[in-house]
Amino acid sequence: MTTPRIVQKVLALGLVALLSSTSVMAQNYPNKAIKFIVPFPAGSATDNVGRILAQAMGEAMGQSITIENKAGANGILGAEAVKASPADGYTFLVTTSTTQAANVHLYRKLPYDPVKDFTPIGKVGETGFILMVASDFPAKDMKEFISYAKANPGKLAYGHGSSGSLVSAAMLCELAGLQTVGVPYKGIPPAMTDLLGGQLQFAFADVGNAVSQMNGGRMRGLGVTTRKRAGKAPNVPAIGDTVKDYNVSAWFGLMAPAGLPADVHKKASAAFLAVMAKPEVREKIQGVGIDLDVEDSATLAKTIDAEIKKWGGWVKAAGITPE
Numbered sequence: 001m002t003t004p005r006i007v008q009k010v011l012a013l014g015l016v017a018l019l020s021s022t023s024v025m026a027q028n029y030p031n032k033a034i035k036f037i038v039p040f041p042a043g044s045a046t047d048n049v050g051r052i053l054a055q056a057m058g059e060a061m062g063q064s065i066t067i068e069n070k071a072g073a074n075g076i077l078g079a080e081a082v083k084a085s086p087a088d089g090y091t092f093l094v095t096t097s098t099t100q101a102a103n104v105h106l107y108r109k110l111p112y113d114p115v116k117d118f119t120p121i122g123k124v125g126e127t128g129f130i131l132m133v134a135s136d137f138p139a140k141d142m143k144e145f146i147s148y149a150k151a152n153p154g155k156l157a158y159g160h161g162s163s164g165s166l167v168s169a170a171m172l173c174e175l176a177g178l179q180t181v182g183v184p185y186k187g188i189p190p191a192m193t194d195l196l197g198g199q200l201q202f203a204f205a206d207v208g209n210a211v212s213q214m215n216g217g218r219m220r221g222l223g224v225t226t227r228k229r230a231g232k233a234p235n236v237p238a239i240g241d242t243v244k245d246y247n248v249s250a251w252f253g254l255m256a257p258a259g260l261p262a263d264v265h266k267k268a269s270a271a272f273l274a275v276m277a278k279p280e281v282r283e284k285i286q287g288v289g290i291d292l293d294v295e296d297s298a299t300l301a302k303t304i305d306a307e308i309k310k311w312g313g314w315v316k317a318a319g320i321t322p323e
Contacts, residue, residue: 029089029264034065038094039078041071041187045206048288049124049252050094056275071186074163075099083117087257089264097250101307102163105315108322119265121254122272123295123303128226128249129168130210130236132219133202142223142242146176153179156201159191160184164250168204168225170318175243207232208289232289253300269297
């Protein structure tokens, strides 16, 4: 047998062995613990969604699912960690519009491709953000807030811990003509802590976190970023009622590294859709301020393409220069 034929035979046998091992892996999947990486801190909306999914999908798949919070750099650290993980169905990214859409426009050089480097599993739902101030803040509604901010240019500082909270604030300032100071955080919860402590004058929090703070009586919500009022905060008017063309919302979903085997993808996606159809799971997710908008993996892939374009428009409208 000639040398080229020997090489071809060896390569063919290697390919057969690889396909066989992949098939066995898929048949036995999952046979060990699974990890969900959350690119934002504990207590964030992404973390809340991730923990609900982890418990429900863990039960459905017969394996424990642990949460690893890898916060920092507007979700980039967590996304990078999942990108670098083996595509074997044991590491997933609890993702948001920040990591999969907005960051494309917020950074000149992103260390991952939100489309090519990940495999969509499914979309959970969406949320808006509420403009939060301390209970003793002078302004009682959006009109008063805008007037107060204009009367105190450069004196109001806001905290942001995600693309949604950043774009929400920047777009308001751009469209209403306000001069404020933005302060970055690893997530929304630490920004809320500093708002309570007086280091910040306002911040945009996802509906779930905002309602929790409002119920505590130490903060007030002046306006919600979505065109319609939030289901969990029906008394908070839309900012768009005061500021023309204002609208911002975020979404949440589940992703895996690129190259996920088809059979593993099928099992993970089926488990996701199964738990998202359960009334008790849907109730829990709505309970943390997320409006359900479930999509399968194929639909989510199309959604991401559309969201990348939409966030490009929002970032431009907010007057943000990429870092």
